[in-house]
Each structure stands twice: as structure tokens, then as C-alpha cells.
Amino acid sequence: MDAIATYALRLGDDSLILGQRLGEWCGHAPALEVDLSLANVALDQIGQATHFLNLAGALEGEGRDGDKLAFHRDVMDFTNCLLVEQPNGDFAQTIARLFLFAHYQELLFTALTASKDARLAAIAAKAVKETAYHATLVSDWVVRLGDGTEESRARMIAGLDWMWRFVDELFVMDEVDAAAIEAGVGVDKSALRGAWDQRIDAVLADATLERPAARRPVLGGRSGRHSEHLGHLLSEMQFLQRAYPGATW
Amino acid sequence: MYTTDLSGKGKGKAEAAVAEDPALVAAFEARVANDEFIEPKDWMPEAYRKTLVRQMSQHAHSEIVGMLPEGNWITRAPNLRRKAILLAKVQDEAGHGLYLYSAAETLGTSRDEMTEALLSGKAKYSTIFNYPTLTWADIGAIGWLVDGAAIMNQVPLQRTSYGPYARAMVRICKEESFHQRQGYEIMMHLAAGTEAQKRMAQDALNRWWWPSLMMFGPPDDKSPNTEQSMRWRIKRDTNDELRQKFVDITVPQAEAIGLTVPDAALKWNEERGAYDFGDVDWEEFYAVVKGEGPVAKERMQARVKAWEDGAWVRDAARVHAEKRAAAKLAAE
Ligand SMILES: [Fe+2]
Ligand SMILES: [Fe+2]
Numbered sequence: 001m002d003a004i005a006t007y008a009l010r011l012g013d014d015s016l017i018l019g020q021r022l023g024e025w026c027g028h029a030p031a032l033e034v035d036l037s038l039a040n041v042a043l044d045q046i047g048q049a050t051h052f053l054n055l056a057g058a059l060e061g062e063g064r065d066g067d068k069l070a071f072h073r074d075v076m077d078f079t080n081c082l083l084v085e086q087p088n089g090d091f092a093q094t095i096a097r098l099f100l101f102a103h104y105q106e107l108l109f110t111a112l113t114a115s116k117d118a119r120l121a122a123i124a125a126k127a128v129k130e131t132a133y134h135a136t137l138v139s140d141w142v143v144r145l146g147d148g149t150e151e152s153r154a155r156m157i158a159g160l161d162w163m164w165r166f167v168d169e170l171f172v173m174d175e176v177d178a179a180a181i182e183a184g185v186g187v188d189k190s191a192l193r194g195a196w197d198q199r200i201d202a203v204l205a206d207a208t209l210e211r212p213a214a215r216r217p218v219l220g221g222r223s224g225r226h227s228e229h230l231g232h233l234l235s236e237m238q239f240l241q242r243a244y245p246g247a248t249w
Numbered sequence: 250m251y252t253t254d255l256s257g258k259g260k261g262k263a264e265a266a267v268a269e270d271p272a273l274v275a276a277f278e279a280r281v282a283n284d285e286f287i288e289p290k291d292w293m294p295e296a297y298r299k300t301l302v303r304q305m306s307q308h309a310h311s312e313i314v315g316m317l318p319e320g321n322w323i324t325r326a327p328n329l330r331r332k333a334i335l336l337a338k339v340q341d342e343a344g345h346g347l348y349l350y351s352a353a354e355t356l357g358t359s360r361d362e363m364t365e366a367l368l369s370g371k372a373k374y375s376t377i378f379n380y381p382t383l384t385w386a387d388i389g390a391i392g393w394l395v396d397g398a399a400i401m402n403q404v405p406l407q408r409t410s411y412g413p414y415a416r417a418m419v420r421i422c423k424e425e426s427f428h429q430r431q432g433y434e435i436m437m438h439l440a441a442g443t444e445a446q447k448r449m450a451q452d453a454l455n456r457w458w459w460p461s462l463m464m465f466g467p468p469d470d471k472s473p474n475t476e477q478s479m480r481w482r483i484k485r486d487t488n489d490e491l492r493q494k495f496v497d498i499t500v501p502q503a504e505a506i507g508l509t510v511p512d513a514a515l516k517w518n519e520e521r522g523a524y525d526f527g528d529v530d531w532e533e534f535y536a537v538v539k540g541e542g543p544v545a546k547e548r549m550q551a552r553v554k555a556w557e558d559g560a561w562v563r564d565a566a567r568v569h570a571e572k573r574a575a576a577k578l579a580a581e
């Protein structure tokens with residue numbers, strides 16, 4: 001896969017894995033309204049994943065479509081960031097993950113609408129509206145939980161603490177990003193960090209929460225070095241495709 | 250059915266004790282007989298109110314518990330398209346639960362009270378959701394048969410006498426027919442697939458057929474409340490009429506995709522212009538109503554766990570809203 005295809009693949013993998021994780025909540029959320037909104041975010045992410053992965057397959061030109069990419073790769077070929085594969089944990093941990101990611105995704109997609117690749121730009125233009133809603137929704141929850149009860153506050157702090165080591169990876173640039181930028185297709189993610197920090201800090205302040213202390217980042221997702229969690233997620237997600245090779249559904 | 254009367258014996262004691270103004274009752278009965286809608290502020294007999302709360306909350310609970318067997322396959326859906334469709338479908342069911350709870354609340358019972366009744370085992374939900382989803386084909390079978398049966402019952406309820414219920418049904422029915430079609434489409438695809446997929450599809454039909462027929466509730470001669478519910482336009486067809494209609498519509502659908510309905514007694518009756526079919530195992534039905542369905546414990550455990558695990562979240566939301574309201578007040 002060349003750099004541009006890999007670029008689309010990464011975007012697709014992020015959405016796919018996050019959508020898969022959020023789908024685990026369905027039917028088990030703290031309230032009916034929350035069930036509806038988590039399913040809604042999951043649905044948007046799966047939709048984005050479908051577009052990005054189909055595009056990655058088309059750019060690759062070897063006959064793989066989104067399904068082939070989603071259901072027939074092993075851990076080392078997945079390129080999502082480590083943040084999205086983190087387990088749901090309790091509701092606060094799920095909210096922490098979505099909070100950190102949705103703001104990143106909204107900034108990224110906003111910039112991506114200017115991509116020279118019309119297909120990427122078009123997917124981003126649709127997705128950015130969805131992701132702006134996710135960012136608002138999840139920020140409201142961070143505020144409610146942070147400035148709610150003692151228990152919710154403690155859980156929100158613990159959720160952010162779990163996820164914080166995966167933040168830096170979102171903004172790391174490598175040769176794939178460099179090539180995509182060179183071609184006028186990609187986004188300078190490192191340039192998004194300032195705006196992201198501002199957004200996160202504003203919400204945390206409203207939630208009466210401290211920004212977690214800086215820590216040594218855990219990296220590797222973009223090059224296939226994942227957490228132990230991803231293998232389990234894939235074995236569940238890919239079960240039918242693996243058990244019935246060659247069948248269509 | 251989601252709305253079949255699954256309550257135990259001994260109802261009507263409290264109702265009988267309340268003396269109601271015969272003129273009001275007569276006026277009410279006349280309006281209903283005239284197919285007028287009854288609205289929340291209108292006078293209504295206590296028994297009508299109670300029956301409706303029971304039926305609507307049971308329907309709402311069925312939508313919510315019904316998310317579990319299908320939710321069981323969201324993470325394992327076989328491709329991206331099926332995953333998105335299933336997520337959307339289960340999300341619709343949550344929405345149905347929400348409309349129905351809201352509609353039932355107009356009768357003066359709060360959603361928390363209804364939830365409490367479900368979690369304590371006091372309230373019932375459709376027996377069908379106490380059966381397990383073992384393979385992907387079960388997702389097809391549920392959409393095709395369970396949503397199909399739900400539509401059959403709910404289309405007439407769009408003209409039910411209680412306005413908020415009827416209006417909720419109009420919205421819900423549109424989505425249920427999409428659910429039925431996507432389920433049948435899954436089955437069609439499997440039935441035309443590999444040998445293993447065909448076997449999966451037939452096995453799902455074998456397991457879901459009889460429980461689906463049970464959804465329409467006990468036979469008419471064992472359904473004592475039907476007459477009153479029909480008079481009140483809370484119910485518009487009898488259990489047996491709906492069951493027959495379901496069989497007549499569904500059997501050709503199974504045949505069209507090469508699946509066999511698991512009933513040796515099934516036979517087209519030229520004279521009646523309908524299918525004759527075998528006896529439903531009513532002993533099993535009553536056992537499942539009593540809470541002895543194969544996965545009844547798992548279903549209740551999952552609902553209780555979601556409710557208990559979510560308590561701190563709901564508390565936080567409430568406390569936060571109070572804090573913000575107090576701060577706003579202080580600033581004024
Ligand atoms: Fe339903
Ligand atoms: Fe429904």
C-alpha cells in the first residue's frame with residue numbers, strides 16, 4: 001500500500017475500531033437516552049470507516065474493499081491509534097476516550113476538507129458534521145461527570161488518567177503523513193495540537209477538572225504495534241468471516 | 250405479542266371496588282365505540298387506564314429487553330453494511346421504548362416506576378426475547394419473524410383508542426417494516442449461500458418458528474380479557490386471528506427462499522383459504538411467561554446490571570443539573 005492509501009487506511013481504522021468499541025455498549029448503557037446517543041456515534045464511525053476503507057482499497061488497487069480490509073487483517077496490519085482500541089471500562093472511561101478522540105477527529109476532518117484528493121475531502125466534509133456533534137455531546141458528559149457527584153468526578157479522573165498516555169500519538173507525524181502532505185492530500189496533525197489543547201482545557205475547566213499531568217507517551221498503533229486489547233476485539237469482530245471463508249453475507 | 254396480556258390471574262379486584270359515574274362511563278364507551286381518540290386529559294375508567302399502562306409498559310419493556318438478543322451480534326456482524334444496519338435497528342428499538350414510555354407516562358405512571366416494575370420481575374415483556382441468539386441467522390430470523398409478528402399486531406394499534414399510543418404506533422410501524430425487510434433479506438442471502446449458511450438459516454427458522462407463534466398470546470378461548478380490550482379498541486383482532494394471518498403470510502415467504510417451516514401438520518386448506526397448522530406448545534409458553542425461558546435469567550441480569558451500573562451516571566447528571574440551576578438562580 002502506498003502512502004496515500006495508507007493514509008486513508010489509518011483514518012478508516014480509527015473510525016472502525018472506535019465504532020466497534022462503542023457498539024459494545026448497545027443495550028447496556030446507563031439510560032435509554034445514552035444508549036441512543038452512543039449507538040448514534042458508533043453508527044457514524046462505522047459509516048466513516050466504510051468510506052475510508054473502501055477508498056484505501058481502491059487506492060491500493062488490489063481488489064480489496066472495506067470489508068476485506070476490516071475483516072481479513074491481523075493486529076500487526078491495523079493502523080489505528082492506540083486510544084480508540086482501549087477497553088470501554090466504565091462509562092467515564094468510555095467518555096474520556098471519546099472526548100480526547102472526538103475533538104482530534106473534528107479538527108482533523110475540518111482540515112481534511114481542503115485535501116486535494118476530492119474523495120478524501122468529500123468523506124471529511126460529511127464526517128466533520130457528525131464528529132462536531134460527537135465532540136459537543138461528549139464534552140457535555142465530561143462536564144456532568146466532572147462537576148457531578150464525588151463518585152462521578154473520581155471516575156472521570158480515573159478515565160482520563162487511563163487514556164492520557166495515548167494522546168500524543170494522535171499528533172505524531174511520520175513518513176506517511178509527510179508524503180500525504182507533500183501530495184497536498186494530508187493534514188499537518190502536529191499543527192492541530194494547539195487548538196486541541198485549548199478545546200480540552202476549556203471543557204476540563206468547565207468540568208472543574210485538572211488537566212492530567214504529562215506522561216511518557218505510548219506509541220506504535222500506526223505501525224501495527226498495538227495493545228493486547230486489539231487482538232481480542234478483532235477475534236470477536238472477524239469471527240464469522242474467519243469461520244466461514246469465502247461466504248458472503 | 251409485545252402487547253399480549255401476560256398478567257397473572259386476580260386482576261379486576263381493585264377495579265371492581267371503584268364506583269364510577271355511570272353517565273361518564275357511558276359517554277366514554279360511546280366515544281370509543283365511535284372510534285374517537287381518548288386523550289390524556291379526558292375522563293377514562295380506572296380499569297381502562299390500568300389496562301393501558303400495563304399493555305404500553307409491557308410493550309416498552311419488550312422493545313428494551315429486545316435490544317439484548319440482537320445487541321448480542323452487533324460486535325460480530327459479518328460485514329460493515331450488516332453491522333451498520335443492525336446498529337441502526339437496535340437503536341430504533343431503543344427509540345421505540347422511549348416513545349412508548351413517554352406515551353405511557355401520560356397516564357400518570359412514571360418511567361422510573363415502570364422500570365422498577367420490570368427489574369423487580371413484576372412487569373412482563375414479550376416471551377420471545379427469552380430465547381437465545383446462537384448464530385448470525387438468528388438476527389435474520391428475528392427481523393423476519395419477530396418484527397414481522399410485531400407489525401401484524403401493531404398496524405391495527407395505529408387506530409387504537411388511546412391517542413398517544415396510536416400516534417406512537419404510527420411512528421413505530423414505519424420502522425418495524427424496515428426491520429422486517431432487513432431480517433428477511435439476511436435470511437434470503439443465507440438461504441442462497443453455502444451449505445453451512447443454509448443450515449444456519451434453517452436451524453434459526455426451526456428454533457424461532459414456534460416461539461414466534463407464541464408471541465400472539467394464548468388461544469382465544471383462554472384469553473379472557475380479549476373481549477373487553479376489543480370493546481375498548483385497545484386490541485383490534487383476536488390472538489388466533491393474528492396468528493393465522495401471520496402463518497398465512499410467512500409460510501410462502503419461507504418457501505420462496507427454500508426454507509422449511511418446522512411443522513409437520515402445516516397444510517394449505519383450500520376451503521378456508523388458509524393454512525392449517527400444528528398445536529403450539531402452550532405449556533412452554535406459560536412456563537416462559539412465568540420467567541422460565543431459556544435465557545430469561547440472562548436477560549434480567551443484563552437489564553439489572555445496566556441499571557445498577559448506570560446509577561452513578563444518572564445521579565451525576567441530576568446533581569450537575571441541580572448545581573447549574575442553583576448557580577443560575579444565584580446569578581439572577
Ligand atoms: Fe416492536
Ligand atoms: Fe420496535
Ligand SMILES: [Fe+2]
Nearest residue numbers: 342396425428
Ligand atoms: Fe423492530
